[in-house]
Amino acid sequence: MTTLDPLRLTARDAKRLLVDGEISAAELTKVFLDQIAAVEDKVKAFILVTADNAAKYSTKVDREMQAMRGPLAGLPIAVKDNLVTEGVTTTCASRMLHNYQPVYTATAVRQVWDGHVVMLGKTNLDEFAMGSSTEYSAYQVTANPWDLDTVPGGSSGGSAAAVAAGEALWALGSDTGGSVRQPASLCGVVGMKPTYGAVSRYGLVAFASSLDQIGPLTRSVYDCALLLQHITGRDPRDATSVELPEPVVLPSAERLDGLRIGVPSEYLDVGLEDGVRARFDETLARIEELGGRCVEVSLPHTEYALPAFYVIAPAEASANLARFDGVRYGYRCSDPVDLTDLYERTRSEGFGPEVKRRIMIGTYALSAGYYDAYYGRAQRVRSLVCRDFDHAFSQVDLIASPTSPTVAFTAGSRTSDPLAMYMSDVCTIPANLAGLPAISIPCGLSGGLPVGFQLIGPAFSENRVLAAAHALEGAIGFDTAPPFRGSRSSSGERDRGSADTTPRPEDTHP
Amino acid sequence: MAGELARILAHVGKMSEIDVTGVRPTAHVLDVVNVTREDKRRPGLTRDEALRNAPAVSDDCFRVPRMG
């Protein structure tokens, strides 16, 4: 068996090794399980590692190689724990679902399972995907493998950290306001949010239904396209899912000749760190070197996108999370005296502070007398944001920006300031509001921490986005192996609530 | 928490700076209508599956405390 470096191995290379018989699926899976055993203590990317299952299933893939063929067969994956998986506890990193045994499997997960991927486990996230640092998990704080004292971003921080730390070959995440791209940026991996509707949301525990999309987190743009190929498509169980007008193509472009890249000045005016700005400018220069042309564009309503998002997303969330009432599944408070008591204590004990905060904002924004000023207006602002993009895309093929204004920040530095946390997504939110495909690729380091470069395309331009990102990735030549520096001094179990009342999900997979 | 909420509401209140007269609200970015399904039965859950996650069960039903 070849010695494999889990920190640098791509799915594309792993597949070639499998096909050439250089390595078995079981051996490949073991590479990642061993890495989990080695670093998970420090990284804490997983809420649940399904090691036995993964080992068993990978052996089965080897044994039944003829029946279990396909581009994804035998490739180990990590899945964000807000995608429901039948037979495997799904918690959404919430106490509310500490014991939830899904009775069905999310369509996107089903699609990769049907392709015989090997699931390594369920990754950590901000509770119900609400957050930008993965610190709002009810179970654990995930560390950024580049610097264990910093956060991996969020909400798909567990998936991003798992891929960065070599604990998974690739991963699935979900992106409502940047929850795939921002952690990808902070962890030095590739993350993509597809066009709204491209991937079925069936089985993705809803945060904000009109914004949520499932997306891949990978070590390369090629891998991103490969995974995307298998999760896109119209699902009869999701009325908001659509068939892509053209199938996802595996990218091979090395040049950007003739491509017009728009750079919106508004995205550079959001308090970018110097290092982020420097890497961004360098990347623009590379675009020109590759034959592309960078031009300034304007997205004038950018500054109103964040406020609109923080009305629309909480509003939808307030209804989406109302089903957690302690009646049919999940957490129930002890000995409720009556129905009101059941609701109040179950929800007050089951949800963490950020979730409660958003439910309160959302409830307020929808209430009689405030609807027009908040929700109604936010929907109109959303139209203006969409219009900005339409206008810009009449001039350019893609739009470029930094993914996050900053590199990974120190754990605990923003948890006491919700607005500062919300600002983490200022560059990613507009693409969710407009439903556009957007990718983040690593474009270098600043102070030893990764910087992400974002490309946004018109609706259903996945192939254009992936091709450009692929060419750029080749030119940048980013090394995905993180140094695991830092002491993780502030880490450990939850800093909220006492440890003995914090539920821990049991490893109950079959 | 009240102070935080007030700050967040003040921040989102920034939206009031712009004129949205005549702008249609966007509830959904998808340009899709009439997604329906045939009136055809599909297998659902067994009762055991339905009740598997229930915190309290009584007579094959989900049990809830008195209405209060």
Added chain:
Amino acid sequence: MSDDRRRLVGHEDGTHPDWEPVIGLEMHVELDTQTKMFCGCAVTRGDDPNLHTCPVCLAHPGALPVVNRRAVEYAARIALALNCTVRPRSVFHRKNYFYPDLPKAYQISQYDEPLATAGWFDYWVDGERLRCRINRVHMEEDAAKLIHAGGETGRIAGSDYSMVDFNRSGTPLIEIVTEPDIPSPEAAREFLQQLRATVMELGVSECTMEEGQVRWDANMSVRPAGSDALGTRTELKNMNSFRYLQQALDAEIPRQIALLEAGETIEQETLHFDPDTGITTPLRSKEEAHDYRYFPDPDLVPLEIDPAWVEELRATQPELPAARVERFMRQYGLSRADASVLAPTGALAGFYEEVVAAGAAAKAAANWTMGEYLAHLNAAGLEVGHGHVTAERLARLVMLVEDGTVSTSAAKEVFARMIEERAEPGEVVERHGLGQISDSAELEAIVAEVVAASPSQVEQYRGGKQQVLGFFVGRVMKATGGRANPQLVNELLRRTLDA
């Protein structure tokens, strides 16, 4: 409109001529689709609990709704029957509130962009046609079933705990909302009965009342007679008995009038009607009035209904009760009263039309269908069409009466024996000698006997009291078991008595 109202109030509620009630109704109808509104679970009734559920109707995390196309068609059929405009675009909203029978803690319903608006429904009260405007028809999903256990059985108050059965959760539900156009409790009952018959006729719901497949809310207020203003209203929720609805309104209206006459104000509140005491009591007051925080459901996309499809539905609508009443009057020369009995339900109307088609005269067929036939069904507890007399046999009986083979009075016995013996009328007449006696020799003998047995009446008759003839006819009929040909009897009697 207002003229009708006043007139009705006048004879409905003579004790309060200064006030007129204003009633608005909401009717909920569960549709008889194969599957639920937003998932593929079977729509069932009366099954054991929690056998028809899935992640969608149990509201498991991540599950998503998809609209049942057939439910949209059924809803549109109802809307067309109520002369509504099916709107080119409609949207589903979320209506948010917590209750254990509502698994998502919101009901998917329609709000400011409903399926259909602005229609009307004509209905008849005491031979008078009233028109009620329909505000809207919209689609939503039903809640699960709550069973209250412990304490006083079946009641919320005092129960120890409740149980939830999700079989019904997500059943397609149509809400029909009227304008406040209904002028009396009796009119409210008539309106609902006739509306229910219309919905049943569409074949979209069986509208069984016991199982709550159809249920309604009423809101009512009173105002000074002739005024156009609307008073403060109270509401009665979730009723599924026509009788209780009328009783409740009958109790509520005088209560409101009494309060207003005493200079007090009406609380806007929801009332509970206790059929045992006949009294309405407040259920929850407006302080608890819900803010449902409606917003468009982002899991569903708008419906844009093709006008051509609407026309297609319109062209294939069945004949509705009101139209059939008119047709029966026109086509069969029936009175409105008779047509209003025969025409409203498809089964009875169909039976009647078969009787006529088999050769019976329209008017006689109507009398027999409404009289003996319905009485038979009632007595035997049978559905129309399932009685022991077919339309063809009834038609033949009617024809035997018409051609004089059987007398009208003997025909009733023939009918009874047709049921008993499951036999053709001809057979029964023959087997039991129930044919009309038109043999003058036979009748002459009986006439002679009757006349001989009543000398004093003979004297009266001959003294000029012509009406005594009826007495003799009766006697002859009695003696022949009603089989004597009445014309012939008359003739023979006159001949004998006048001789």
